Amino acid sequence: MASKNHQAVDLDTFIEGLEKRNEGQTEFIQAVREVAEDIFTFVKDRPDYQEAQILRRIAEPDRIVSFRVCWEDDDHNIRVERGWRVQNNNAIGPYKGGLRFHESVNESILKFLAFEQTFKNSLTGLPLGGGKGGSNFNPKGKSDAEIMRFCQSFMTELYRHIGPDTDVPAGDIGVGSREIGYLFGQYKRITGRWEGVLTGKGTAYGGSIMRPEATGYGAVYFLRDMLREADEDIEGKSAVISGAGNVALHAAEKLCELGGKVLTLSDSDGFVHDPDGIDADKIAWVKELKNERRGRISEYIEEYSGATYHEGEAPWRVDCDIAMPCATQNELDESDAKALADNDVMAVCEGANMPTTMEGVKVFQDAEILYAPGKAANAGGVAVSGLEMSQNSERVSWNREKLDDMLTDLMEDIHGKCVERGRSGDSGHVNYVKGANIAGFEKVADAMLAFGVV
Ligand SMILES: NC(=O)C1=CN([C@@H]2O[C@H](COP(=O)(O)OP(=O)(O)OC[C@H]3O[C@@H](n4cnc5c(N)ncnc54)[C@H](OP(=O)(O)O)[C@@H]3O)[C@@H](O)[C@H]2O)C=CC1
Numbered sequence: 001m002a003s004k005n006h007q008a009v010d011l012d013t014f015i016e017g018l019e020k021r022n023e024g025q026t027e028f029i030q031a032v033r034e035v036a037e038d039i040f041t042f043v044k045d046r047p048d049y050q051e052a053q054i055l056r057r058i059a060e061p062d063r064i065v066s067f068r069v070c071w072e073d074d075d076h077n078i079r080v081e082r083g084w085r086v087q088n089n090n091a092i093g094p095y096k097g098g099l100r101f102h103e104s105v106n107e108s109i110l111k112f113l114a115f116e117q118t119f120k121n122s123l124t125g126l127p128l129g130g131g132k133g134g135s136n137f138n139p140k141g142k143s144d145a146e147i148m149r150f151c152q153s154f155m156t157e158l159y160r161h162i163g164p165d166t167d168v169p170a171g172d173i174g175v176g177s178r179e180i181g182y183l184f185g186q187y188k189r190i191t192g193r194w195e196g197v198l199t200g201k202g203t204a205y206g207g208s209i210m211r212p213e214a215t216g217y218g219a220v221y222f223l224r225d226m227l228r229e230a231d232e233d234i235e236g237k238s239a240v241i242s243g244a245g246n247v248a249l250h251a252a253e254k255l256c257e258l259g260g261k262v263l264t265l266s267d268s269d270g271f272v273h274d275p276d277g278i279d280a281d282k283i284a285w286v287k288e289l290k291n292e293r294r295g296r297i298s299e300y301i302e303e304y305s306g307a308t309y310h311e312g313e314a315p316w317r318v319d320c321d322i323a324m325p326c327a328t329q330n331e332l333d334e335s336d337a338k339a340l341a342d343n344d345v346m347a348v349c350e351g352a353n354m355p356t357t358m359e360g361v362k363v364f365q366d367a368e369i370l371y372a373p374g375k376a377a378n379a380g381g382v383a384v385s386g387l388e389m390s391q392n393s394e395r396v397s398w399n400r401e402k403l404d405d406m407l408t409d410l411m412e413d414i415h416g417k418c419v420e421r422g423r424s425g426d427s428g429h430v431n432y433v434k435g436a437n438i439a440g441f442e443k444v445a446d447a448m449l450a451f452g453v454v
């Protein structure tokens with residue numbers, strides 16, 4: 001009788017097939033490859049996972065919906081963009097993951113994000129599957145009315161593919177509370193239903209009071225847990241942060257609160273370095289600059305004269321104890337990682353999704369630098385989204401204190417899973433990438449085994 005294992009392939013053959021099937025989709029291939037390296041070792045002793053082709057199936061989205069988004073700008077020009085929703089895997093719960101509006105958005109980027117989301121959401125321990133969506137629409141410089149018309153048009157197609165038990169989108173780059181408001185309003189108008197179909201909503205209409213802070217705060221809680229595991233803490237440590245959006249500013253806020261000193265923030269044009277520290281008042285000023293006036297980070301040096309602005313550069317060469325990439329994918333490459341290692345960085349904790357290239361990750365791992373991948377460290381955002389879904393279906397509202405306690409516990413739990421699965425026998429060093437990959441995979445894999453071949 002032929003072995004049931006006849007379809008098992010080695011890692012190289014798996015990657016070859018992946019590259020062939022997803023030609024040119026570099027971000028997606030990178031994300032799957034990073035997981036596959038750990039999972040292939042892990043499933044060596046699990047023929048049931050191998051025979052069921054679990055990883056091969058998770059690496060093929062359940063479906064991708066792509067659609068035209070047509071809208072009218074303030075000068076009455078008709079504009080056409082492309083929208084997508086990638087529903088990667090719903091083995092353990094409804095598809096869940098953000099929407100990104102950025103001119104760089106394409107299928108590869110959304111597929112990598114939806115794939116990573118599947119593992120991240122599993123790590124939270126909540127019943128959430130993985131998805132992601134968005135558009136190549138560029139929100140920069142658009143009026144509020146233009147943003148509203150775009151969001152309404154986007155939702156006019158998306159609404160038929162989502163639902164509180166089907167797929168629950170949220171924000172990501174370029175999608176904050178303003179956009180979620182317009183999207184939710186349009187969903188409600190079309191369907192006539194008030195239901196928890198989006199998270200990141202305003203508190204006036206069912207949003208969680210902690211969702212805006214959750215990703216950045218959660219990442220710093222993970223950092224604190226990781227440092228504690230190594231008998232260190234945040235107090236007195238200097239930190240470089242990239243980005244000046246939702247994740248970066250809330251990470252900066254929590255770092256300051258826990259006694260850290262934030263030295264940098266950035267946007268896609270450059271970074272600011274403030275040797276005096278970017279404290280809570282300065283962060284509040286940047287929040288107003290970014291969220292209300294929609295300005296550029298370069299304006300910081302006009303307000304705070306001790307700071308310098310570095311056009312076209314990233315902050316990774318500034319001497320620091322802690323680095324937190326909180327902007328976008330592949331923003332920290334091998335040479336950046338070497339610069340951080342040469343400066344004896346103690347910990348790298350990712351607020352963004354896949355911000356470090358594979359070569360950069362290798363530098364951190366070879367140097368045994370404490371390194372937390374985004375899929376574990378930034379899971380606090382989607383975890384609080386999961387809590388927002390519970391609040392909506394139970395028709396309850398939890399206060400900030402309760403939610404912050406729950407977020408703290410959730411991050412501690414994710415950290416614990418990474419340590420359990422990622423600690424190496426000899427040195428005791430924790431490989432958080434391996435830990436997150438294996439712990440995230442296992443729950444989804446067990447659910448998929450239970451379903452048979454579907
Ligand atoms: N919001 C959330 O809850 C979660 C977000 N994440 C991830 O965190 C990261 C940041 O998201 P978020 O803070 O929400 O997004 P925002 O839109 O609020 O902010 C994004 C920030 O990153 C900068 N940025 C974007 N693209 C680039 C680029 N190509 N090069 C350099 N800088 C860039 C932006 O600068 P500029 O204004 O110039 O474009 C901006 O400062 C993303 O990777 C996202 O996927 C992960 C988990 C949850």
Ligand SMILES: O=C(O)CCC(=O)C(=O)O
Pocket residue numbers: 096097098099117120168169170171172199353378379381382383385
């Ligand atoms: O809260 C959510 O559902 C979205 C979070 C997200 O997009 C992410 O974790 O990258």
